[in-house]
Amino acid sequence: MKQLLLLFVTASLIVACSSVKQTEKAVATGNYDQAIETALRNLRTNKDKKRKQPYIVLLEDAFAKAASRDLERVNFLTQENNPAKLEELYNTYLRLQSRQDKIRPILPLAGASFKMENYTNNILNTKESLASYLYGNANKLMQTNDKLDYRQAYEDFEYLNKVNPGYKNTRELMKEALLRGRDYVLIKMSNESDVVIPQRLEEELMSIDTYQLNDLWSEYHNEKQKNFNYDYQMELAFRNINISPEQIKERQLVQEKLVPDGYDYELDGNGNVKKDSLGNDIKVEKFTKVTCQYYEFTQFKATQVTANVNFTDLNTKQLIESFPIASEFIFEHIYANYQGDKRALATDLLNYINARSIPFPSNEQMVYDTGEDLKAKLKSILNQKPI
Incomplete structure (x- = not known):
């Protein structure tokens, strides 16, 4: 127990010495307010203890030097009489007052003197x-x-x-x-392709909330407001929408496998059943070869969409920048049937024999399904928007 207590006391002394040295270094390097904060933190409890005396000395020194430096700056700014420096002068008076307010609660401190001034009038007049x-x-x-x-x-x-x-x-x-x-930006969409854009996709692509566009100095509208002057226009211009024909691809496989098929007894050279060490008949697993004809069908349909995101300065009617954008959606569904013993099939094929054909998505649905990828790419462009 005594050893633990000794270790605790030793550790406490090391930490205290380290803190004092850090505070001394802060004063020596002109970081007076940092030194004041450290000293105050250590003086909030047991301020009259002998071990706290170094902090009192450092606090007194740091306070005096910080006040002197700030007052020198106040004197310079007052003589310079530059209105553009009023903010600095105001903040310097606030700092002088704040520093005193931090120290007052722990006063008095043994052997230390702190010169306190009333900066209220200076603060009010400067403000x-x-x-x-x-x-x-x-x-x-x-x-x-x-x-x-x-x-x-x-x-x-x-x-x-x-x-x-x-x-x-x-x-x-x-x-x-x-x-x-604030910059006001009009969002619009145009379609140069021969395919109709689904209304639902158009609404989602043009939704301002989708991209979180608005900020302090930018406001986006997806509908033009009357008697409103817009600064910029962002246009999503669809150029081509290609939809492939509905396809069903077929393939056939024949798979074979040796599968367990009961067991035989192991015989010795005389045709008698062998025994193990416990006297039990020795059995040998028997395998048989099975075959399966596998017929796989893959339903396939794809959509490719290409567009441009154009940013235009409406005041100069000049195109600022244009970003190409492309998206693709693939519909693929696999189902299968078989003839023979399905135990011969590889494990990854078994799920397909339980599936059935499904209706192909409509062209409208295919275009709509490109939407998530389109929105992600459009958002990426908008995050680096040139306006």
Whole structure:
């Protein structure tokens, strides 16, 4: 028991020393906030114990150096007086305040002194200046009639709404920037082949939910809306749909096999039945050759579909990019019958003799059955869409 206790104490000391060294290294390399977090974590319990004294010293040092560095940056930014740096100034004041708020709960600490400042007015004044700057800058961007500027304006309004919720008409302007910065894409389908596309397949291929297309800056419509300006068009253009004739392929096999057919008694040279060591008659398994005529029928029908996915800029009427797409579906069904002894058949053939012929799928069904593969390939193209 004493050895276990000694091992536990030794391990604890090693871990403690390692943690202190890590904190010292963080301070030495300028990672003051990391050092503060480590020191605070170790001082939340038993802060008055002697073994915790190194953390108090490190916390005091790291806090002073972090505050000094941030205040130097505040002084520089204040003198620079660049409105574009107001966000950095605001976040620096927040960091100064947050750092103090983390330390306050464990105060006082023996032998340590922490200079606390009230940054409330600095934070409020900077927040107001930042809000005014963001609001003005975003409104300027809204006047450019450029989608990328609308998107930047949206980000500015969004950040402004987090910093200063309810500031003027920010929420309304944010919605407007979103609508004006978004690309609107019309999805359509055309068919140049001589085969009718099943209505159900057309609906599934044109379903926006199938591909999860919509995101913050892209909105897809599969039906053209009146008085709506679309930026792009994505067209699925079927070029050829080939459907093979219904075919039945035949093959015949003759299979033979030796199968168990009872047993014989093993005889010695004198024609007497041999005995084993226990005096029992020795039996020998007997085999007989069986034959089976096997007639196999394979029903076959195939569909091949080729198309293009075309992306067009509706503002310039220019084709941006075209992706070829091809899909195939094969219907195949095997059944068989036989004459003779089915024990002669290979195991993999036995399932077919229990099957029967089935109706061939219609041409419409064959085209529809290419749908899953078509949707998967179309989704792959849309994931790398050029718009």
